[in-house]
Amino acid sequence: MKYISTRGQAGPVDFTGACLAGLAPDGGLYVPESFPQIAPAKTDEPYAHVAARILSAFAGDAIPEADMLAMCERAYASFAHHSVAPLTQAGPGLWLMELHHGPTLAFKDVAMQIIAQLYDYMLAKSGKRLSIVCATSGDTGGAAAAAFAGSKHADLFILHPHERISPVQRLFMTTTGASNVTNLALDGDFDDCQAIVKSLFADKMFAEDVGLSGVNSINWARIAAQAVYYATAQAALGGRIRFVVPSGNMGDALAGYVAARCGLLTGGFEIACAVNENDALARLFNDGVMSRAPAVATPSPAMDISVPSNFERLLYEATGRDADAVRQVYDAYKQSGEATLPDSARTRLGCVGITASAVSNVDTMAEMKRFESETGWLICPHTAVGTYQARQTPRSDVSTVVLATAAAAKFPETVLEATGLEAQLPHKCGPLLTRGEVFDRLPADVTAVRKAIEAKARASV
Numbered sequence: 283m284k285y286i287s288t289r290g291q292a293g294p295v296d297f298t299g300a301c302l303a304g305l306a307p308d309g310g311l312y313v314p315e316s317f318p319q320i321a322p323a324k325t326d327e328p329y330a331h332v333a334a335r336i337l338s339a340f341a342g343d344a345i346p347e348a349d350m351l352a353m354c355e356r357a358y359a360s361f362a363h364h365s366v367a368p369l370t371q372a373g374p375g376l377w378l379m380e381l382h383h384g385p386t387l388a389f390k391d392v393a394m395q396i397i398a399q400l401y402d403y404m405l406a407k408s409g410k411r412l413s414i415v416c417a418t419s420g421d422t423g424g425a426a427a428a429a430f431a432g433s434k435h436a437d438l439f440i441l442h443p444h445e446r447i448s449p450v451q452r453l454f455m456t457t458t459g460a461s462n463v464t465n466l467a468l469d470g471d472f473d474d475c476q477a478i479v480k481s482l483f484a485d486k487m488f489a490e491d492v493g494l495s496g497v498n499s500i501n502w503a504r505i506a507a508q509a510v511y512y513a514t515a516q517a518a519l520g521g522r523i524r525f526v527v528p529s530g531n532m533g534d535a536l537a538g539y540v541a542a543r544c545g546l547l548t549g550g551f552e553i554a555c556a557v558n559e560n561d562a563l564a565r566l567f568n569d570g571v572m573s574r575a576p577a578v579a580t581p582s583p584a585m586d587i588s589v590p591s592n593f594e595r596l597l598y599e600a601t602g603r604d605a606d607a608v609r610q611v612y613d614a615y616k617q618s619g620e621a622t623l624p625d626s627a628r629t630r631l632g633c634v635g636i637t638a639s640a641v642s643n644v645d646t647m648a649e650m651k652r653f654e655s656e657t658g659w660l661i662c663p664h665t666a667v668g669t670y671q672a673r674q675t676p677r678s679d680v681s682t683v684v685l686a687t688a689a690a691a692k693f694p695e696t697v698l699e700a701t702g703l704e705a706q707l708p709h710k711c712g713p714l715l716t717r718g719e720v721f722d723r724l725p726a727d728v729t730a731v732r733k734a735i736e737a738k739a740r741a742s743v
């Protein structure tokens with residue numbers, strides 16, 4: 283199985299190469315040369331088995347299936363619910379798919395737990411040690427810290443905007459006690475953190491010296507790992523499903539599309555992306571325009587994204603896999619801050635089965651309250667964006683599955699404001715509050731960050 287870049291100017295790599303690189307050297311995103319056809323999940327098939335089959339189809343010869351199964355079993359043993367992504371019925375024809383039973387209570391754990399296993403496996407084979415750098419607006423950093431703490435072959439550096447993420451989110455990153463996890467709290471915002479990570483990767487000498495690698499949502503292994511719960515939902519519910527996906531960088535929604543392309547959604551599917559007031563994705567789908575708009579603060583910070591990175595993979599498909607057309611769109615966007623999608627791509631985008639719409643801050647807060655009074659359950663603000671969207675467009679001809687992307691307890695301040703209720707952290711998270719936090723505060727400056735990484739990286743490449 284080979285992976286090629288959406289911008290067409292980087293050579294093909296295998297699964298290991300695509301995972302360890304993250305971004306392709308031409309600035310594009312890796313996609314499989316063709317979509318493997320995978321047998322649908324069976325009703326009684328354990329989650330780790332479905333995951334191993336799907337990931338093996340994407341890994342090809344790079345990893346024997348028995349090894350993949352062992353890794354999936356280890357990864358998903360860390361989940362508090364034995365079915366990993368359970369469905370709970372919230373109304374007639376309406377289900378929540380709970381993706382927050384992992385160690386840091388957000389769906390990022392589903393991919394990150396297996397990615398850490400894959401990294402250790404691949405690096406043990408090659409004898410390399412890498413430095414993984416990740417910018418986070420909250421959930422990715424925690425999931426990466428929980429997954430890579432104690433990794434034998436990787437050092438993890440997490441950049442977060444100082445005092446701009448929720449205290450609970452920060453605790454998940456800063457209390458691992460692991461010597462291979464370094465937290466850098468930058469005096470800036472999330473966009474500054476992301477820009478610094480980009481500059482680090484662009485500094486080829488530095489990147490080579492410290493063996494730089496990335497696990498942000500552009501990493502193909504994350505997409506592949508997230509396709510799994512779409513397949514298990516199809517097995518559980520049968521028939522046609524409408525998935526409502528609270529979206530930011532669109533990795534989660536894209537994974538649904540990939541599941542469909544691989545033959546895993548046998549009943550037919552629709553994917554409705556629900557975004558917050560940062561509506562770049564909705565503008566792309568509805569107006570065919572990619573334009574720069576500063577991110578605004580919302581109750582759902584993990585979705586405060588001004589450029590949804592995984593849209594590039596969908597655009598690649600919508601242009602009929604025309605890398606030149608994709609490159610032209612992103613070059614134009616880079617130069618002028620705005621690009622119009624080619625007409626043919628817009629037309630195809632309209633019939634791939636994916637739509638997007640935006641939900642306001644006010645409606646999100648009201649939805650958390652309404653959902654609690656109707657069901658007695660507290661939902662996180664990101665999930666509320668999805669349930670609101672689903673309720674605005676009721677359907678009796680399909681099953682609707684809203685992806686519950688985080689636990690309410692991860693955002694207690696917002697839950698309290700919306701509902702007047704305290705969201706309790708599960709018992710297993712108790713130690714977070716007593717362990718003591720470790721992080722270094724730095725200016726939002728690439729030189730300072732580079733020095734901090736050089737001081738701790740133990741790369742051998």
Ligand SMILES: *Cc1c(COP(=O)(O)O)cnc(C)c1O
Pocket residue numbers: 388389390421422499528529530531532533534535584585664665687688
């Ligand atoms: C990351 C995240 C999202 C958005 O997922 P994407 O794959 O970036 O679209 C939604 N909700 C929560 C809680 C998240 O952490």
